Amino acid sequence: MKKIGLLVVIVLMVVGFFYFDLNRLLTLDGLKSGLEQFEVWRNKSPLLVYGAFFLLYIAVTALSLPGAAIMTLAAGALFGLVWGVLMVSFASSIGATCAFLVSRYLLQDAVQKRFGGRLSTINEGIERDGAFYLFTLRLVPVFPFFLINLLMGLTRIRALTFYWVSQVGMLAGTLVYVNAGTQIGHLDSLSGILSPSLLLSFVLLGVFPLLAKKLTDAIKSRRVYRAYTKPKQFDRNLVVIGAGAGGLVSAYIAATVKAKVSLVEAHKMGGDCLNYGCVPSKALIKSAKVAHQMRHGANYGLEGCEPRFSFRSIMERIQAIIEEIEPHDSVERYTQLGVDVIQGYAKVIDPWTVEIQRQDGETQRLTTRSIVLATGSKPTVPDIPGLDEVGYLTSDTLWETLSQLDEAPKRLVVLGGGPIGCELAQSFARLGSYVTQVEPSKRILSREDADVSEFARTSLTNDGVTLLTEHKAIRCETSNGQKCVCLEHNGAEVRVEYDALICAVGREARLTGYGLEELGIETKRHLVTNDYLQTLYPNILAAGDVAGPYQFTHVAAHQAWYAAVNGLFGHFKKFRTDYRVIPWTTFIDPEVARVGLNEQDAKAKGIAFEKVCYGVDGLDRAITESEAKGFVKVLTVPGKDTILGVTIVGEHAGELLAEFVLAMKHGLGLNKILGTIHTYPTWAEANKYVAGEWKRAHAPDRLLRWVEKYHSWRRG
Template identity: 40%
Template sequence: MKRIKTDICIIGAGSGGLSIAAGAVQMGAKVVLLEGHKMGGDCLNYGCVPSKALIAAGKQAHAMRTGQPFGVTPVMPDVDYAAAKDHVHKVIDTIAPVDSQERFEGLGVHVIRAFGRFISPTEVQAGDTVITARRFVIATGSSPLVPPIPGLDKVPYDTNETIFDLREKPGHLIVIGGGPIGMEMAQAHRRLGCEVTVIEGMKALGKDDPEMAAVVLDTLRAEGIEIAEDALAAEIRGTAGAIEVEVKDGRVFKGSHLLIAVGRKVNIDKLDLEKAGVAFDRGGVTVGDDLRSTNRRVYAVGDVAGRLQFTHVAGYHAGVVIRSMLLGLPSRARQDHIPWATYTDPELAQVGLTEAQAREKHGRALTVVRFPFHDNDRAIAEGKTRGLIKVMVIKGRPVGASIAGAQAGELIAMWAMAIANKLKMSAIAGTVLPYPTLSEVNKRAAGAYFSPKLFDSSVVKWVVRSVQRMLP
């Protein structure tokens, strides 16, 4: 058995683990990085990267069908589904070197390609190596949750970990789960020529503002996607190419392929956390705002920290942990400024409080300002007028923003910055933006906050009239 002593031992080479490893080693710490599966984790190999690549392929096919309003004769695209998957894997292969073992070893990180498990509060074993470290970071991420639906174990099905290796285009894809992953994959496959049915036990896109979610869901239904809500899967039966899903109220949905997209489970089963004195539950490792566990030597970041499950959150957590571990500075993670986006078309994005959350928290002190995409000149020029932004404001400061529309994932950035830095609405309203851009919806929303104060105020009008009388 080999033994290593190091400053920091990181378990998991996904977004959070890689960010900490790169930062820590370049700042002078000795770092050991453990990865028993693929470098880059879920995001590179099964999540953000491949899903956006497949969505891009679907957008190209959709554009060919929908050119009539622009004077372009629509044509039915000849979709090579296997070639679309080749595009997905080319994108992964292009990005992979940034996350590779070779790159990190070049930075000075000691990379061990084996799963790590605790054998004591100060030791982790990976293969035939025992690592003793001053600090440990659990960055093992999450995996697709496979629910115990009767019959599921008897039929072939995909998750986000296998769907991108599928080479044969599904004739009719059934998606169980109407969250972001399910809806993104539903639209991508529909645009690539598949029939698609989404089965959701509650409400599709149910974690987002319902008014905003409706903008997206109406579009998906208009594109021919069947979305069944309040449809809890009760039994699955059939064989490859002929699968049936019966829901609790007796409805039966038939398709050729099945995708399970009902959520995520944190990867903690192999860690032997009890031997390290690290508390945990189904949601992940128990941590404080400093991301430290009940064992002061052990931190957790990303999905396994039991908070928002997004790649960019893992990267943010990395910065919090680095400041604490390497510099000894007090450092705590916030959640109120974390944005997220669903990359359907139109996109759906959120940061801070939704309208319902803001009303519950702030009551009558809340002001909600809105601006529709159909009044934005760039949206009109590009035929992307379906959408809306609304901003929740308390005493002149935004506390939340919801956007449904073209490039919502890009547009939410301004509000994420504003909330993170406690900027006022005047900072947005006073920003000069290029014309014509979609980003003007942000400024117009900020302007909508001030308009009643300026244009509907008798005091302002009295002041203006008085000034005019005094001017030469």
């Protein structure tokens, strides 16, 4: 009841403020028109005017009413610089604290109770760095001050800390605004607008946020680096740790702009993508697809046959493909580009020093202006009792382990229903393995819409994969010389015997062994970075899987540009990483490709959308290739052709997606795609046809009825 009473009083005061049109007084026009009358009152009863102004300022701030900025200008005009700053500084801090306390009293318990789990990270951050965070917001007003007052009340920052930080943080801004107010108060004519003092005041108003941002950055930098001694000279402009996609592109960019850069790699150039991921898996998928087409030759008017092959030969082909691509990522190529490539293990000793245990046995130390961590990721191995004893493969180790086999494993278990698990399960099934795929959730490819998951399930089961969804692996064991995995399903135990088991339950960032713990760099599932890919130390940045939030090679290369440029030129200009349009593809057959929102994401985020879908079974090119299965699904803003997201299921889905990625990146709608000539007959026509479906659904029916009447009239 006390809370309800307080809320009613606040509402009545706010309503009264607007009902009596008091907000008119707290505008620039109101300030100018009332200055003379205020001066009369001040000269007649100075203490009363001072006190009334002080209390009114507190009330306006405490009630989060508009006009605090105008009152700050008024303080300068009425009371001069010294007294104006003094009054506003204390009144604004007291009023802000009142708003803070009211927000805390009315809302904090309810908000923390309902959203405590989601707010845990914020609470930890406020507890650790709340004072500095608030100081930064006060000094550089990213959000309106009244919002800061209310939102801080929902956190666990101490009220006393909130008050004194606000008092100090708002002082510089108060000084600038009050000074501007003193100049406005001295205007005698229009010519005074061009006076140097007034112009300087307005310049300060514009420049102050930039200066304040520089100041807070300097304070934060001094605070972060205070335990270390910065070198007077540096061996390198940039040291990049890791030669996967993120590291290679970072080093390439640095060399291109003539920076002195070293690239350190402990294992193979090209990283996981070239050696264990994208390249070998896509080569395997191609071989498996050809085998599948041979069995189904009747689809093409040919006689189907069982393919005869040596699995060893398939693995040799994969290795030959890796070796053909290797020169693109080789030591020799990057050395020619101007990169100092060092093969060894790197550890960050301090924010400017990297120690390298070289493969030749030597230890080398390099000082550098900036560091890019591109250490990649590794397969996640689930904690399943007996797994280590029985043995397992991952997407990293299977290529070397299975390369000695003449036949694919007869019985293969794949743990995981994500993209990697689905790709491997389908490929090995097509190459003759009896594959059992285990997924604990209700469906595979759970990040996709339900219809996409069902499409993928049908494709995999048609290829012979036994899909066990809602099955959880609880242990592995060997019985009578047979390896088996024990699964739990609806309270019952299911045993599956196998010859080989692949763990494909995801990947985790490589975070240990690089000195990050000793430096206090925060890690969770990946390195904690800001929008500029900077870690706790602004000159140490991250790119690729280790930085998150996406684990795609193309995202790693995308991030690498920001990491390299911000590392080399961030003291001039920093660039915020752009994640607005991120595409990805799962290379099962048929492929699943997506960019932007899908239906389940849009519903979860409460984003309104319209859906338009085109079935590939009506596409001429798909029919000619006997691949007429799949669809193109586009989500748009209701009533507009603005694209929110696209999902494509079908042959060449990854390639078809590129047109939509370009359209979303540059703000082009479906009308632009519809108006673009697409070669006939091509798969790309599917993109035009889905745009045509949208156009038909938004046809101007009323206008068309009038046009029909017009044509009827023309016929007589």
